[in-house]
Amino acid sequence: MSRTSQLLMEMYEAMVARFGRLDWWPGDSPLEIAVGAILAQNTNWRNVEKALANLFDADCMSITALYEMPQEQLAELIRPAGYYNVKTKRLKNFIAAVYDSFGDDLEGFLDRSVSTLQEELLAVNGIGRETADSMILYAAKKTTFVVDTYTFRVLYRHLIIGPEDDYESVKELMESSLPADADLFNDYHGQLVTIGKKYCKKTAKCTGCPLESFEHDPLAGIEQ
DNA sequence: GACCAGGCACATC
């Protein structure tokens, strides 16, 4: 086991000891999770929840309903999530990609290999690497590691990665250092987000953080 | 009132 593998597992155990297993992405159905992944782009989750609630209230949480809904109506429903015009287009692009090949059967769409899903999702305008990986890990429940702003911040703060690292290098590091287990990847990412939100702020020291005992640079900047 | 929040595509150099 490499030094990094060992360190990452020790950090994971410290986080689980504090927060418990998180079963992290809120959302009951694959569609809710996939839609949430697009709505969550650079947006506070609270605002995403309002938008999702609007979609449920409008009784339109199905591929077909979303496919048939006029853009203006969809935009109004997801308005609380911000960027509502671009996100309407992105949602429509995603829904169309599913509908055109699998109709209303999102589960069928998702029940394919990780590489196939990555290829098809990344081909959708508006779905980038994080959104695609979030859908694959949390909606399709397949083994791929999701890298987000908190992943960068926490790993950078703890000197696991450096300023030269990018999405692919961090993803590769995590996937090669951890056991290939979708449940572990799911929970690990959830733990990193929880740590990031609660303790790993831009400037403040991380007092009380369960990772406090691990080597870290309290003054390290956040972004890659 | 500034700053931040679970990105992405596109323009420009």
Place this chain on the structure above:
DNA sequence: GATGTGCATGGT
């Protein structure tokens, strides 16, 4: 290939 910018609401 790297860097900059628009997109927008709502909480702290």
